[in-house]
Amino acid sequence: MCRYLGKRCQSQSVPPVYAMLFSMQCARSMYIVLVSWFVLQITGDIASVGKVLICWQLLTFAVGPFIGPLIDRSRRRTVFAIGETIHGSGVGFLALTAWMWSPDQPPIAVLYATACFVSVGSLLSYPSSQALLQLAGARSLMRTVSFGILSGQVGNIVGAAIGGFCLASVGATGSLTICALSSFVAAVFANLIGNDDRILQTQSAPHMQDLLAGLARTVTDPRLKVAGCALLIAYASAHASNALLAGFARYELKLPPNQYGWLAAMYSGGGLIGSVAFAWLSGMAGERLLIAAGTVLLAYATAGFSSAQNVVQALLWQGLIGLSFTMVRTGSDVTILKTVSGQMVGRVRTNVDAGIGVIAVAIYVLPSLLPGVPARHIFVGLACLFAGGSCAILWMQWSRAMPPPCRHE
Numbered sequence: 314m315c316r317y318l319g320k321r322c323q324s325q326s327v328p329p330v331y332a333m334l335f336s337m338q339c340a341r342s343m344y345i346v347l348v349s350w351f352v353l354q355i356t357g358d359i360a361s362v363g364k365v366l367i368c369w370q371l372l373t374f375a376v377g378p379f380i381g382p383l384i385d386r387s388r389r390r391t392v393f394a395i396g397e398t399i400h401g402s403g404v405g406f407l408a409l410t411a412w413m414w415s416p417d418q419p420p421i422a423v424l425y426a427t428a429c430f431v432s433v434g435s436l437l438s439y440p441s442s443q444a445l446l447q448l449a450g451a452r453s454l455m456r457t458v459s460f461g462i463l464s465g466q467v468g469n470i471v472g473a474a475i476g477g478f479c480l481a482s483v484g485a486t487g488s489l490t491i492c493a494l495s496s497f498v499a500a501v502f503a504n505l506i507g508n509d510d511r512i513l514q515t516q517s518a519p520h521m522q523d524l525l526a527g528l529a530r531t532v533t534d535p536r537l538k539v540a541g542c543a544l545l546i547a548y549a550s551a552h553a554s555n556a557l558l559a560g561f562a563r564y565e566l567k568l569p570p571n572q573y574g575w576l577a578a579m580y581s582g583g584g585l586i587g588s589v590a591f592a593w594l595s596g597m598a599g600e601r602l603l604i605a606a607g608t609v610l611l612a613y614a615t616a617g618f619s620s621a622q623n624v625v626q627a628l629l630w631q632g633l634i635g636l637s638f639t640m641v642r643t644g645s646d647v648t649i650l651k652t653v654s655g656q657m658v659g660r661v662r663t664n665v666d667a668g669i670g671v672i673a674v675a676i677y678v679l680p681s682l683l684p685g686v687p688a689r690h691i692f693v694g695l696a697c698l699f700a701g702g703s704c705a706i707l708w709m710q711w712s713r714a715m716p717p718p719c720r721h722e
Contacts, residue, residue, distance in 0.1 A: 327449045327457065329505040331464040334446075336499035337397060337438060338465040342472030343492040344404055344431065346577050349559040350477075351411075351485055352424060365424050366555055367677040369432035373670030377663040380436055382524050384659030389441040389448075394500040396437030401496030403431035408489035434496070440662040445506060447650045447658055455600075458647050462584070462639060469581030477573055527660025536652050539709050540645035541665045543604045545672050546702040547641040550611055550634060552673040553695050554580055556680065561688040562627075572624060579628045583635030587643070600644040600651075601710055607640030608703035612696055619692035 349362045384392055407427040414420070446461045472495070479488035531537055554577070562573040614637055618630035653661050679691055 329502050330442075330445055330449045331460060333393070333499050333502040333506070334442060334461050334464040335468040335471075336495050336502060337442065338468030339472035339475075340397075340400065340404070340468075340492055340495035340499065341435070342469040342577070342581065343476040343488070343495065344472075345555050346473050346476030346573075347480065347485065347488050347492060348407075348424070348428070349555065350480055350573065352421075353559050353563065355421065361421075362556055362559055362680075364677070364681070365428050366552075367674055368425060368428035369435060370552070370670040370673035370677065372429065372432045372436060374667045374674065377436055377667045377670065378524060378528065378660070381440065381527055381660035381663035384437070384440050384444070384663070385527075385656055389444040389659075390503045390506045392437050393441035393445065394503045396434040396439075396441065397496045397500035397503065398434070400431050400434030400438065401493040401500070403427045403434065404489055404496065405493035406430070408486050408493060411484075411489060412486040436663075436666075438499075439666070440659045443646070443650070443662050444658045445503075449506075455643075455647050458650065459643055462643055462646070466581045466584040466635075466639065470578045470585060473578035473581065474575060477575060477577070481569070524660065527657055528664055530653065530657060531661050531664040534652060535709075535713055536648055537661065539604065539706065539713070540600075540648040540652075541668060542702070542709070543608055543641050543706055544645045544665055545668055546608055546611065546699055546706070547638045547645070548669045549672045549676060549695070550615060550638055550699065551580070552676045553615075553692070554631075554634070556677050557688040557691060560680075561692075565687065565689055566621070566624060566627060568624060576624065576627055576631060579631040580635040580638070583632030583637075584639035585635075586632075587636045587639035600648045603640045603644030604648075605703075605707055605710060607637045607644065608699070608706050610637035611641065612699035612703050615692060615699055616696035619689050619696060 345366070348365060352361050352365050355361075404427070407423065410420070410423045410427075446458060449457055472492075475491065476488060479491060531541065558577055559573060562568040562576055568576065611634065614630055614633035618627065618634060621627040621630055649661060649665070650658065676695075680686075680688075683691065
C-alpha cells in the first residue's frame with residue numbers, strides 16, 4: 314500500500330514539473346531574445362549583447378558553487394519558486410524602465426543591473442529544477458529527462474517566437490511584461506509539485522565541507538567528467554547563439570526582428586525533434602551514444618551554419634545545432650542524475666554550471682576582443698574548437714571502455 318501511494322504521488326508530481334520547466338524556459342528564451350535585440354537597438358554594437366548577457370555567467374562562476382550546498386539542504390520547490398520570483402521581478406523592473414524612458418534611450422546601467430538581478434534567480438531555479446526532475450523520474454529517468462527537455466524546448470520555441478513577434482507588435486515594454494509573467498507562472502507550478510521532503514539531508518555538514526565534497530565528486534568521477542565536458546561544449550554553442558545570432562541575423566542575413574525570432578526559435582525546434590525521439594526511444598539510445606554522436610554533429614552543424622547565405626539555410630543548420638545540443642544534454646543530464654544522489658545533485662549541477670559560466674564568459678567577450686571580425690568568422694573558429702572537444706570526449710569514452718592492462722609478475 315505504501316509503495317502504491319509512493320508511485321501515485323510520484324506520478325502526480327510529473328505534470329507540474331513539465332509545466333514548470335515549460336514556463337521557466339519560455340521566460341529564459343524570451344528574455345534573451347528581447348534583451349539581445351533591445352541592447353543592439355540602443356548601442357548598435359554586437360559586442361554590447363555579450364556584455365549584458367555575461368552578467369549571468371560571471372555570477373554562475375563566482376557564486377554558483379556556494380549556492381549548491383544551500384540548495385541541497387532546502388526544499389527544492391521552495392527554492393525554485395523563490396528563484397523564479399526573483400527572475401520575474403527583475404524582468405518586470407526592466408519593463409518599467411523601458412516604459413519610463415524612450416525605447417532608444419534607456420540607461421544602459423539599468424540593463425546591467427537587471428541582468429545581474431535576473432541571474433540570481435536563475436542560479437536558484439535551474440539546479441532546483443534538476444533535483445525535482447530527478448525525484449519525479451526515479452523509476453524511468455531517461456524517459457522523464459527526455460520529456461523534461463521536451464517541455465523546456467517547447468518553452469524555448471514559444472518564448473523566442475513570442476519575443477520576436479511582440480517586439481514588432483507591442484514593443485519592448487509589453488514584451489518584457491509578458492516575459493515576467495511567464496516566470497511567475499513557473500513559480501506557481503512549482504507549488505503544485507508533491508512534497509519533496511524525502512530528498513532533504515538528514516544531517517547537515519558544515520557548508521564548506523559540503524562544498525568541497527561536491528567539488529571532489531564532480532572532478533574525480535569519470536562519468537561526471539565526461540558528462541561535464543560534454544555539457545561545456547553544448548552550452549558553448551548555446552551561448553554563442555545568444556551572443557552572436559542577433560548580429561549575424563541583422564547585419565549579415567539582413568533579417569527583420571520577427572524572422573530573427575524564428576531563427577532563434579529554430580535552435581529549440583531541432584531540439585524539440587530530438588526530445589520527442591529520445592522520449593519514445595529511451596530504451597534504444599544509451600547516454601554514451603548520445604554524448605558521442607551529439608558532440609560530433611554539433612561541430613559539423615556549427616561549421617555549416619557559418620556558411621549560411623540566406624534564412625532557409627540558416628534555419629536548417631540552426632535546427633541541426635539544436636538537435637545536437639539536445640542529444641548531448643539528454644545524455645549528460647541522465648548520466649549526472651544516475652550517478653549522484655538527490656542529496657548532492659545541487660552541488661554537482663552548480664559546479665558544472667560554474668564551468669559553463671567560464672566558457673560562456675570567454676564567448677561573450679569574443680566580439681569585444683575581435684572588433685571588426687564578422688560573426689560568421691567567429692562561428693568558423695567555434696566549429697573548429699567543437700571538433701577538438703568532440704575528439705576529446707570520444708577519447709575519454711574509449712579510455713574508460715578499455716580493460717585495465719594485465720600485470721605480470
